Amino acid sequence: MNTEEKDESIEIETSEDQTPIDLDDSQQENEESEVQEEENEFEELNKQYLRLAADFENYKRRMSKDREDSIAYGNEELIKEMLNILDNLERALEHTEHQSDAKPVIDGVKLVQKQFLNTLEKFGVKTVDASKGSEFDPMMHQAIDHAESDEIAPGLVLMEMLPGYTLKDRLLRPAMVVVSKDKSKEN
Numbered sequence: 001m002n003t004e005e006k007d008e009s010i011e012i013e014t015s016e017d018q019t020p021i022d023l024d025d026s027q028q029e030n031e032e033s034e035v036q037e038e039e040n041e042f043e044e045l046n047k048q049y050l051r052l053a054a055d056f057e058n059y060k061r062r063m064s065k066d067r068e069d070s071i072a073y074g075n076e077e078l079i080k081e082m083l084n085i086l087d088n089l090e091r092a093l094e095h096t097e098h099q100s101d102a103k104p105v106i107d108g109v110k111l112v113q114k115q116f117l118n119t120l121e122k123f124g125v126k127t128v129d130a131s132k133g134s135e136f137d138p139m140m141h142q143a144i145d146h147a148e149s150d151e152i153a154p155g156l157v158l159m160e161m162l163p164g165y166t167l168k169d170r171l172l173r174p175a176m177v178v179v180s181k182d183k184s185k186e187n
Contacts (some may be wrong), residue, residue: 046164081119081122082119084115085112085119086113087111088108088112092108095108124167124168127163128164128171130160131160132152133157134157135157140171141176141179142175142176142177143177144176144177146181147181148180149181149182150183157180157182158178161176161177
């Protein structure tokens with residue numbers, strides 16, 4: 001076989017494999033309508049995506065502003081209540097200028113103190129029990145001293161030096177206390 005015959009046989013083989021595809025008009029229209037439907041669906045999904053993305057961005061901005069407002073104005077109610085207490089303290093101080101007797105001023109300051117404690121309690125602040133004879137709790141009390149006592153058993157609170165406070169269930173400040181100890185134990 002010469003080289004020309006090889007080329008002809010190859011051409012014949014390749015020409016036999018190629019068959020022209022004739023699509024009639026209805027098939028072409030179907031394919032075009034399917035493509036158009038898919039394009040429309042894509043556009044609709046893209047619009048939905050863009051709306052969701054915009055909604056999410058608006059949500060993030062709104063949450064950020066709410067968080068900032070909460071931090072900035074979160075204590076507004078507490079501060080309003082404290083202003084009433086401040087007003088009462090100012091009134092008590094005004095009376096000191098006109099009073100020679102200190103008893104009414106002391107009574108007024110005691111009332112303001114009671115109002116102050118009631119306001120704190122209204123917002124979830126409570127005092128830590130550190131009364132004389134109560135059990136020493138290292139989670140709520142801080143022992144600043146130990147003292148011998150005949151009337152109280154060792155390991156109990158002998159005296160409260162500074163009150164402690166909790167906010168709801170969280171310790172704000174432990175009560176500073178003196179704890180009783182055995183007379184027989186050395187330092």
